[in-house]
Amino acid sequence: MSGADEQAGRRRGRRGGGGAEARRGARLGGAMESYRFITRKLKPYEVLSDEGVELIEHNADLILEEIGIEFRDDPEALEMWRDAGADIDGVRVRFPKGLCRELIKTAPAQFTQHARNPERSVEIGGDHTVFAPVYGPPFVRDLDGVRRYATIEDFRNFVKLAYMAPAMHHSGGTVCEPVDVPVNKRHLDMVYSHIRYSDKPFMGSVTHPERAADSIAMAKLVFGDDFVDNNCVLINLINANSPMVFDETMLGALKTYARAGQATVISPFILAGAMAPVTAAGVLTQTLAEAMAGMAFAQLCRPGAPVVFGSFASSISMQSGAPTFGTPEPALVLYGAAHLARRLGVPFRSGGGLCGSKAPDAQAAYETLSTLNPTMMAGVNFVLHAAGWLEGGLVSSYEKFVMDCDQLAMLQRFSQGYDLSENGQALDAMREVGPGSHYLGCAHTQANFQTAFYRSPLADNNSYEQWLAEGEKRIEQRANELVRKWLADFQAPPLDQGIDEALGAFIRQKKDSMPDAFT
């Protein structure tokens, strides 16, 4: 830890008493032992051949050159593109071959997003994977099984659960929409909740450039002005309006964050068949074109600003038009897009625990793992919606949140591959036990049993008779109990009182400066 870092660490006030004692206190009182972000020991899986990805890249370049991308209601953006050598026709920007790719070269291949607790800072890019919670649902399915609009209380609860969950590396952003708070003020309460109830890294508001600026201002109260100017402390979700449009709101947030050196995740949001062609190759081509235009624009705003190639792709029911999840076609897109991002040399965001089910039932679980497993195998770097997503993203589910977190922990363990040490090889165990005996009491088993296998806090592996005696509980009932326990046990990580007061004053001042708005 450099002197500057250390200063920043103190500034962040994460350890009131300072030193080992406070650290121990934070562990006992706060989150369970957390896993660090993942450094994968397994190589990513690729579904496309070299010729395949080259074809997609060629086609995406054609789209950028021939069709172009619209940058709407933002004359400044058009001016910037004109200066960069693009062809401007109304709001349509056409890109000479290679321009976007050239601009993207200034983006870092990997960057650190700092948390106020440096032990919780994450690396985004390379061989790393970071899990973040569900983002965006206006509804929750609450602990009484009621589906209703989300509140700021729910928001705080999901922040607390993400803080408690060992394999959740990130506090996320809009873990649910607190619709009981005015739309023009809720970002203040959301950002504050991430700071107050967690010490994991978090996301900023993107719904208005001013709200993005507020997010940065609040981060500066925590991390210090200089630190924020020179380091990434916020990662922010910028959706393209597919097909082939960026709108005023998203461009405003993008410019604000990129100019402040904060990370933007440029994510074409695609329901295939509606916002892109129905074929996987078509979705992939358009995604690449849109993401390249957005990431290149971020580099125009500030060369070197961290960007993430994002992809959200699902298919739709061609009968009803409803989005569908966990199907094979989006999984193919996911693998392909991760591959393209690696070739571009930028971090990649996609995947998550997506599902269309209305309840945390087997449909939800099948669909979730049909996305989560490819997420890990494809080597995604930043995983939004990693836990808690239900009903096509309309609902944040408490129970599914902890159920998904259990799966994340297993994927993290899987990503570490084989232990091929002498202990891992276990030749002595086989020599000791020999044919026809068992390993339950042998020395190797005794020495390793506590850490040998992942232990799920939710899976029931007892006998049928015992399960019956305990009330035939399904996993969602056990998850309900675990959520209640975590929320009851929650203790906020320490936060410097001065910082907390400064945040409070900032929020009061901002809230008092404008009337409530609910649309």
Add this chain to the structure above:
Amino acid sequence: MSGADEQAGRRRGRRGGGGAEARRGARLGGAMESYRFITRKLKPYEVLSDEGVELIEHNADLILEEIGIEFRDDPEALEMWRDAGADIDGVRVRFPKGLCRELIKTAPAQFTQHARNPERSVEIGGDHTVFAPVYGPPFVRDLDGVRRYATIEDFRNFVKLAYMAPAMHHSGGTVCEPVDVPVNKRHLDMVYSHIRYSDKPFMGSVTHPERAADSIAMAKLVFGDDFVDNNCVLINLINANSPMVFDETMLGALKTYARAGQATVISPFILAGAMAPVTAAGVLTQTLAEAMAGMAFAQLCRPGAPVVFGSFASSISMQSGAPTFGTPEPALVLYGAAHLARRLGVPFRSGGGLCGSKAPDAQAAYETLSTLNPTMMAGVNFVLHAAGWLEGGLVSSYEKFVMDCDQLAMLQRFSQGYDLSENGQALDAMREVGPGSHYLGCAHTQANFQTAFYRSPLADNNSYEQWLAEGEKRIEQRANELVRKWLADFQAPPLDQGIDEALGAFIRQKKDSMPDAFT
């Protein structure tokens, strides 16, 4: 189709009226349009490096040479091993370096298992994947949600469901244990059910050498003596008694099938921590040693007899000793064992939809896909337990059977990778639609929408309001309805009356020849 094949086809009597008309009739009356066995277009994923697999191979050779494998209660087997150059010490067989590997060279890398309907014959090995139902449960969870002992009626029902399910390529073996039929006679009813209610390939009995012989005799009544002598029509599950033992029963069945040129799946059955060390590398090493000894023995019985390298590995709860499923450690073993089998040049069996849950809930689905997804990604050739497995294999579940089959169909589709044809690239669609519009009505979407996306018969993607209006059904309720519909719609594929009568006479004669036994 060669003349000989055609003759065999007729002999099998699969088309009463013969020709296209009967084929059409079979389609309309019988199964839905079935998928053929999978020919994967994606390469298998490997978690171990070359050095890693070489280390495991080296260690397995050490086990075979130093510790050896016991062939119990079978003096003939010991004599065969002595003649082959192994070192015999009591029932312990130690193998000079390279002996097993050398013997296995006569085993085919890939073989056809013939079905009585040649369109349903499957290729086992190479780039192919074949899905087969759950094997072995003594209980069922029935359509009224009752967990009870399985009956022959249940057995027939699962055969019927496997026949109906498009992505189920195989009729399997002991889809459940019909415990209402005497233990010494039930194999006759089981084999008959596979022949009568399906035309997909199936498995023979392994619980006694005589029952294996009966399975072969019944197959000969269907396929003809010569055809069975020269082709594989039965695939049969031979479990090792891990650690490092083959017992009399399994060796008896192994010898019977191998000498008849029928396929044996040599499967160490390992709950890690009990039958093998607690580490993935240890499980893998012991699995390789045991499987090599068994496959080499099959080649001693009849050089060229088809064998399959099998691996069943789960971990256990080190607290209760209960087996656990869907955890990361067995998934690692699965990838490693598939890799070793490819290097040995033999087909590989593992994976399936394993879970420990007592109900078809989210736990069941998470755990199932945590095994099924690696099954496909690792390139498993023969997948037992691909559908219907519940409660650690104690229960065959009707609802889970069709839920799993839905997942199998998705994996089959996924395995075909990208369509990079001009239509797949969809450049014209992007040119037609352009920025800010949508693809719902464009020419490319119109031309492709019917086949663009996998359509699940079970997933509910309707709005919350519609789901509510339809009774808030969870997927298992929809699955229950689908099972009832399939069983109501079932029509058996045609079977030559002469063959049916010959089978009936054989079964009557066998049943009359001995008293009932229930243990």
